[in-house]
Structure formats: structure tokens, C-alpha cells
Amino acid sequence: MLARVGPQRLDLTEVHRFPNVPVRLPGGLHWDVLRLYGDVLAGLGHAARSCVGGEVLSSVGIDSWAVDYGLLDGSGALLGNPYHYRDGRTAGAAASVHAKVGERELYDVTGLQFLPFNTIYQLAAEPADRLGRATHALLVPDLLTYWLTGTLGTEVTNASTTGLLDVRSGDWAKALFDALGLPRDLFPALRRPGDVVGPLLPAVLEETGLAPSAVVTAVGSHDTASAVVGVPAADERFAYISCGTWSLVGVELDAPVLTPAGRAANFTNEGGVDGTVRYLRNVMGLWLLSESIATWERTGPPADLPALLAAAADVPAGGPVFDPDDPVFLPPGDMPARIAGVLRADGARVPGTRAELVRCILDSLAAAYARTVRAASELSGRPVDVVHLVGGGARNELLCRLTADACGLPVLAGPVEATALGNVLVQARAHGAVDGDRWALRELLRSTQAVKRYEPASL
Ligand code: LRH
Numbered sequence: 001m002l003a004r005v006g007p008q009r010l011d012l013t014e015v016h017r018f019p020n021v022p023v024r025l026p027g028g029l030h031w032d033v034l035r036l037y038g039d040v041l042a043g044l045g046h047a048a049r050s051c052v053g054g055e056v057l058s059s060v061g062i063d064s065w066a067v068d069y070g071l072l073d074g075s076g077a078l079l080g081n082p083y084h085y086r087d088g089r090t091a092g093a094a095a096s097v098h099a100k101v102g103e104r105e106l107y108d109v110t111g112l113q114f115l116p117f118n119t120i121y122q123l124a125a126e127p128a129d130r131l132g133r134a135t136h137a138l139l140v141p142d143l144l145t146y147w148l149t150g151t152l153g154t155e156v157t158n159a160s161t162t163g164l165l166d167v168r169s170g171d172w173a174k175a176l177f178d179a180l181g182l183p184r185d186l187f188p189a190l191r192r193p194g195d196v197v198g199p200l201l202p203a204v205l206e207e208t209g210l211a212p213s214a215v216v217t218a219v220g221s222h223d224t225a226s227a228v229v230g231v232p233a234a235d236e237r238f239a240y241i242s243c244g245t246w247s248l249v250g251v252e253l254d255a256p257v258l259t260p261a262g263r264a265a266n267f268t269n270e271g272g273v274d275g276t277v278r279y280l281r282n283v284m285g286l287w288l289l290s291e292s293i294a295t296w297e298r299t300g301p302p303a304d305l306p307a308l309l310a311a312a313a314d315v316p317a318g319g320p321v322f323d324p325d326d327p328v329f330l331p332p333g334d335m336p337a338r339i340a341g342v343l344r345a346d347g348a349r350v351p352g353t354r355a356e357l358v359r360c361i362l363d364s365l366a367a368a369y370a371r372t373v374r375a376a377s378e379l380s381g382r383p384v385d386v387v388h389l390v391g392g393g394a395r396n397e398l399l400c401r402l403t404a405d406a407c408g409l410p411v412l413a414g415p416v417e418a419t420a421l422g423n424v425l426v427q428a429r430a431h432g433a434v435d436g437d438r439w440a441l442r443e444l445l446r447s448t449q450a451v452k453r454y455e456p457a458s459l
Pocket residue numbers: 064065066067085222223224245246248282
């Protein structure tokens with residue numbers, strides 16, 4: 001995404017979009033990280049060629065999904081392809097970690113929700129010899145940054161998803177590294193959104209055609225951290241749903257909430273830009289839909305999503321619902337069969353058509369969003385007047401409407417590209433193109449980005 005930003009201006013242009021397709025090797029499910037890096041270079045090349053009339057691209061910022069990492073040896077070489085967090089190798093890892101540090105203590109130190117794929121559990125699942133050969137672990141955006149700049153570092157919002165960061169001090173929880181037998185310097189030093197990382201390597205300049213003045217700037221490199229910056233809220237009485245593969249549902253706070261009730265509800269305190277706290281919960285998200293479509297397409301003709309959504313809108317309300325957060329839905333595989341299994345086990349009716357299943361997924365997500373918005377507000381004491389739904393899900397009108405109805409609150413849908421917007425706003429501020437705190441950045445979002453309002457149906 002190429003952005004042009006000024007005090008009254010925020011334009012985003014898509015210059016290169018590429019699929020991110022995991023690859024299953026005999027040893028597990030991996031990310032094709034070299035392919036991703038190749039596409040990053042291709043995208044930077046397109047961006048360089050899209051500059052017109054003396055424009056010079058001044059800064060590059062990288063965000064991605066959280067928790068996954070590559071291991072580097074002492075020469076900086078990658079030790080194998082990074083694992084996908086949906087790989088099954090972490091089964092049993094949580095138990096081995098919790099035998100060393102109890103779950104309650106972990107939550108008290110890190111404030112992080114339990115997800116079986118948090119980095120701390122993935123590291124516990126690493127074969128000892130592989131980890132022994134590793135000098136550093138780099139989270140995915142930090143790995144791409146390293147290849148672009150030659151500079152090692154760990155961006156702090158993404159570090160907060162590892163399960164190894166102290167939520168109070170904002171620094172690595174050294175005692176946890178010690179207790180788990182991990183080297184204290186496994187992750188390189190922390191950097192903060194807005195820090196200038198450094199110039200691009202000469203080979204990168206040559207391949208992309210970017211000007212030598214371009215630098216990489218740290219942003220909220222956890223995609224959800226950038227997405228929350230990109231929420232066009234007017235004041236703090238809002239909840240957000242960052243809605244893509246996952247739906248991250250919560251509120252923005254100034255300080256963590258570390259109560260037993262929050263822990264029991266599996267709420268997380270992830271690090272936001274400008275020292276904020278993203279108090280949220282992962283809801284399984286549109287993965288339920290995309291994996292259902294992938295299942296149908298494995299055995300039949302391509303599924304037409306707009307037609308399916310239109311048919312789902314005509315399915316009468318009040319149909320069956322299931323809990324989207326059932327861990328059975330986490331791995332790739334036949335999603336309709338798993339949903340049917342969960343419904344059947346609950347004694348609920350199993351949808352008979354694809355449109356009914358799509359409606360069942362969206363009804364279930366909307367109900368989960370409503371529960372989670374209510375819980376976030378109650379657990380944090382933050383009143384919520386409006387729900388901002390950002391990301392690709394904002395295009396899904398049926399989902400937005402069902403969410404407004406389930407929450408009993410207005411839903412403001414959009415921007416679809418909130419993550420990219422939050423990313424570039426932090427860069428632009430670091431380089432003096434815009435000024436002010438996150439509310440000033442959001443003011444610019446509100447004056448430049450289209451948002452669609454859904455009122456809840458009156459009962
Ligand atoms: C969303 C996301 C989410 C994490 C998950 C691994 O893309 O970063 O915040 O929990 O991916």
C-alpha cells in the first residue's frame with residue numbers, strides 16, 4: 001500500500017497484492033516466508049514506480065499477524081521456514097510450560113490471554129537442537145525488516161503477543177526466560193512504533209529502485225495494533241472489532257486490567273501504539289467462512305461469495321448458533337463438517353444448505369461479538385456507545401447489520417484498510433508529515449475515510 005499523507009490528506013493506493021499461502025511439509029505447516037519477502041520487494045518496486053512528479057518515497061513500515069517467528073543462526077541465516085501458528089506441534093506445549101510457570105503467574109506477569117499458539121508455547125515445542133543453534137528469534141515483521149535493513153530488533157506491540165513481555169514494565173520478562181531455559185537475548189532489543197530503524201540495504205535499493213533516502217520506520221508491527229490506530233473513533237467510549245481472518249474484539253485502555261475475572265474470560269492486554277493497552281479477546285473470525293469456502297472448493301466448483309451472502313441474508317433469523325471459539329475450529333480442514341459436529345453435539349439443528357450454513361456462521365460471529373463487547377466493557381469499566389468494525393469484514397453488510405442488532409449499538413463499518421492506515425499514520429507522524437496524538441490521527445481518518453453506519457434494529 002502506497003500512502004500520501006499530510007495535515008489534510010490521507011490517500012492509500014494498492015500497488016501490489018499477493019496471496020499468503022501456507023505450505024504443508026511432512027514436518028508441519030509453514031509460512032512461505034521467502035515468497036512473502038519476494039513479494040515485499042516486488043511491492044516496494046511498484047511503489048517506487050508509482051511515485052510521480054518528483055515525489056520521493058520517504059518511509060516503509062511493516063506489519064503482519066502476530067506470534068510467529070523465524071530463527072537465525074549466528075551468521076544471520078534463517079534456520080528453516082517459520083511454522084504457521086495453526087500447526088499442531090504446540091499440542092502439549094502449554095502443559096510443559098505451565099509445569100514450570102503456572103498459568104495464573106503467567107497472566108499476572110504478561111497479561112496475555114491463553115492461546116495455544118502464543119510464541120512462548122511455540123518455543124517450548126521447538127526441538128532443543130534447533131533452538132540451540134539459534135542466536136536470535138525474529139517475529140515475522142522483524143524478520144522482513146532485518147532482510148530489508150540488516151538491522152535486528154523486536155517491535156514492542158508484536159513482542160506483547162509472545163507471552164514473554166512484562167505487561168507492567170513493557171520490557172522482556174527476564175525471569176520467565178530463565179524459568180523456561182530460554183536465553184535472555186533470544187529476541188533482539190525492543191523498538192517502539194515511530195522509531196527509525198534505518199536505511200534500506202544497497203541490494204534492496206538496487207532491486208526496488210527506491211531512493212537511498214528511504215528508511216524503514218517501526219510501526220505497530222502487530223497488524224491488530226495498527227488496525228486499532230486506524231479506528232476512526234471520536235472519543236474513548238468505543239469498542240472495536242478488527243475483522244479479518246481473526247476478529248479481535250475489545251476496547252483501548254491506558255492501563256492493563258489484570259483481574260481474575262479478566263483472566264477467567266481470557267481477555268488479553270496486548271501492547272498498543274503510544275503505550276496504550278488493547279484489552280481484547282480473539283474471536284475465531286472470518287476463518288470460519290473462508291475455510292468453509294475452501295472446503296467446498298476442494299470438492300466442487302468455485303463458491304460465489306456475494307451470491308452466498310445474498311442468499312444468507314434471506315435465511316430467516318433465529319436459526320442455530322454455535323460457539324465460534326471452540327478450539328476444534330483452529331486447524332485447517334473440513335470446516336462445514338466441524339461446525340455440523342459442534343451443532344449436533346449441542347442438540348442444535350444442522351443447516352441443510354450452504355446459504356444456511358453461511359447465515360449460521362455470521363449469526364454465531366455476531367452473537368460472539370456482542371458477548372465480547374459487553375464483557376470488555378464490564379471487565380474494564382469502560383462505557384461503550386459505538387462499535388467500530390474495521391478490516392475486510394466491514395465489506396460484509398450482512399455481518400455488520402447482524403452485529404449492530406446483536407450488540408444493540410450502532411456499528412460504524414470501515415475503513416477496510418484500517419491496518420494499512422494505522423501503519424502509515426504512525427510513519428507519517430514520525431517523519432513530521434502529521435502531528436499529534438492518536439486522537440489527532442483519528443481526526444484525519446474521520447475527515448478522509450468513508451465509514452458506513454448500521455443502526456441496531458429496534459426491538
Ligand atoms: C490477526 C492476528 C491476531 C493474532 C493472530 C495470530 O491477524 O495478528 O491479532 O492473535 O493473528
